[in-house]
Amino acid sequence: MLNVHAPNSAFICGSQGSGKSYTLNCFLENCLLAGACTGRLRQPLAGLVFHYDIDSSGTVAETASLCSRGIRVIVLVSNSNFEAAQRNYRAATDNPENLTVERFLLPPSELSIDRMHKLMAFSERSDAVPLYMEVIQRILRQMAVTGQGRGFNYGEFLQLLDQAGLSTEQQRPMRLRLDLLHSFMRWPPSKMDLKRKTARKLLDLQPGTLTVVDLSDPFVDTATVCTLFDICLSVAKEKRPECGMVVALVEAHKYID
Secondary structure (H helix, E strand, C coil): CCCCCCCCCCCCCCCCCCCHHHHHHHHHHHHHCCCHHHCCCCCCCEEEEEECCCCCCCCCCHHHHHHHHCCEEEEEECHHHHHHHHHHHHHHCCCHHHEEEEECCECHHHCCHHHHHHHCCCCCCCCCCCCCHHHHHHHHHHHHHHCCCCCCCHHHHHHHHHCCCCCHHHHHHHHHHHHHHHCCECCCCCHHHHHCCCCCCCCCCCCCEEEEEECCCCCCCHHHHHHHHHHHHHHHHHCCCCCCEEEEEECHHHCCC
16 A cells, blocks of 8 residues: 555665566556546646666656556657657557657756756766866856856856866867757757746646656766756756655666766
C-alpha cells in the first residue's frame, strides 16, 4: 500500500528484469491518476521524472508509457537528439495523443548566479578549474553586487564577457562550454519570445500530468546531465505546484556518482 497523501520516499532496487520500471510506473500511476481502481486520491499530483541512458540509440523512458493510461506525458529531450527521440517515443507508445515530445530549452529568465556557476562547469570541490573561471567569477560577482533585486540578465553577462579581454587559451574552452549551454537554451530569443508578456517556462507542472526530462544524447556527458537535472529540480522546487509533486530518478546509478 502507498499513502500518496503524505510525504514519502522510496528506493527501488533489483536485478535486471525484476520489475523495477513496472513498480515505478505503479507508484506514479497512484500519484497521478484519480480513479476508483487505484485507490482514493483527493487531488492528482504533478509528476517529474529524470532519465538518462548512456546508450541513447533507440532507448526511451519506460515511464512515458503511462500515456496509455490516459495521463498526459510531456517528454523534454536535447535539441541535438530531438528528431530521433520523437520518432522513438511515438513508436513505443500505443496512445500518441497523450504524448508530447518537446525540446529542452532553458529560458534565460530562469537563470541565476548560482545556476550560471554550475553551467559554466565551476565547482569548488573540483581540482581542475577552467582557466576562464577566474574571469567568469569576477563578472558574476560584479553582477550580483550591481544587480541586487533585478535578477540575472544573461544578455548583460555575455556583453561583459566579450569586454573582458580573454586570452586565446581562455576563449577556446569557454566558447565550447557556451556553445553547449546555448544548445539547451532559448538563446538568442526569437521575435515571438520578445513580444510575449510572460516569459516561457521550462517546466509546466500541472495536476495529473507527467513531465519526463530525458537527456540521453551521445553529445552530452554525465556531468552536464547532472547539472541540468539539478537545475530542473531547483526550478521545480522554486515554482512548486500547489497540488504537490512526485519526483523520480530512473537508473540514477548510471549518472550520479
